[in-house]
Amino acid sequence: MNRIANAFASKTNLLNTYFTAGYPSLHDTIPLAKALVEAGADILEIGMPFSDPLADGPVIQGSSSVALANGMSIPVLFEQLQGLRAAVPETPVFLMGYLNPVMQFGVEEFCRQAAAVGVDGVILPDLPLAEYEEFYLETFKKHGLKAVFLITPQTSAERIRHLDSLSDAFLYLVSGPGTTGGTTQPDAVTQAQYFERITALKLRNPRLIGFGIADKAGFDRACEHAEGAIIGSALIRALEDVDDAPAAAGRFVRGIKA
């Protein structure tokens, strides 16, 4: 059983934490990964910073700017990730980012190196489904990388089923309209109806809810409707202006999973 399937089979209420590689300092990537897992994070999403991240709000964009200024890039990240599996042997790890830097690096080489360092899957929100199927799917498969797709309240049932058929990791349920870290959420009833609609589709993949989840209460609510949740912006905020980022990350996760 692969790391992803194992995690979903053996645990409930999974916490997936997103953090930006190279933030707050260039060499925080592995120490943060280790601290997050030791504190109870079940899945890691490592952000590959991009200058113009369309699906992200100001917090993640800000962390990306800092990371880029620190010198983070895909080659640097892969160098750092050589130590990934020594630090977090069993935790599923996804790389999240935008298509352009991956394209410039070379998709085939990206997949090869990601697999070699022990990455389990990739989340590229601006990769169109048709392009994925035509140009990327085979390459991903060849290297054993799982693709994760986003679903929003506007995604049709037909499209959700199609996305579900193309993934064997998890489906990323965007909680409501807006970019990451958004503060405006739809009312609880509308949101619950959306999640229930997804549950009723009886999809083959587990689901994690993300966008706008900032604290324990939000995490617990999300877990009522899915296998777990994804927290990014709130974690990044918790790493701002701290002396010891891994310690701050650990405290943050313990606060959520307490």
Add this chain to the structure above:
Amino acid sequence: MTPTISYQKPTARGYYGQFGGAFVPEMLYPNVEELRTQYLEIMAEPDFQIEMQALLRDYVGRPTPLFEAKRLSAKYNTRIFLKREDLCHTGAHKINNTVGQILLAKRLGKTRIIAETGAGQHGVATATVCALMGLPCVVYMGAVDIERQAPNVARMRLLGAEVRRAESGSQTLKDATNEAIRDWIANPIDTHYIIGSVVGPHPYPDLVARLQAVISEEMRKQLLEKTGSELPDFVVACVGGGSNAAGAFYHFLDEPSVRLIAVEAAGHGINSGHSAATSVLGTPGIIHGSRTLLMQDKHGQITEPYSLSAGLDYPGIGPLHAYLGEVGRSEFIAITDDDALAAVSECSRLEGIIPALETAHALAALGQLGAGPDDIVVVNLSGRGDKDLDTYLKNMDKLV
């Protein structure tokens, strides 16, 4: 793969050769898909065309004149015509597109409009049609551009639009576009995003090119009346994203005898590190939802463009222009800030027309065309210079 398209028509997925497509996050997929599946049908409806043509005639002031610029012609020893888009209502070609898109938005049932703007011309054009149609309007504009294009900011506010500052990145057009896209992600149901250039995910490049094509359609008729031939030897237009150029080129794209000249902003010089000459400095990549030529570093991070002209400092160009350049159908010329300023002065004093700083880039290319005395050159005079008076005042020493 060889595309089986004419220059005007992208593939079903919005590709011009290797350029185009719709690289948008899932949050925008339904919006873009709604537009893609409906825009051609709606625009073909007789009611739509009647309403749009009436507005273009009675509100925008079309057709705009094609003026034979005799003193400029004498100076460059060729026959120069100026397509007077500066005489459109709001002072630039941008309103051709916003009139069409607001009618499209209404038919799609949208109740709120957003837009991005660089120089402010597209923002003003969007604010104008929103006022006309009674729809609320939010315009995103880079903080730097808000400072340097103050008159247009005032116009937008007077027209009832809310101007929101984009504070990220270089605080110019690229960042305003990012913010507008994020707004659209947050408001997917009620909002239509009026993109102002031939950029963005499919179908925007095609949609905007079709709406701006009125420029070249009129040029052909007017040239026939004035010269006896519908076809000039050169069509010259400035390119930031490329909407006025797309409109000026559109009905000449399949006429190989017409040389299409796209003029970019070289800023302080192409290799100065302060430039927006994408055709030279750009490589294929993805920006704002389409694959095109863009200025980026080796790691795929988009680099900050520079031009004195707020409308041209964009790190990409529309996918149609990237394609036209790649297949050799259009030619690119890069013009520095200083040369553009000199052209402002020249056009003002020789023809009594103060052009926009963007347009001045196109005029500054006249000396580089190699046009002969019998050649007919049409410059798309995309906008008027009123909005740039502050910049002109600050650079009076260069306006020789």
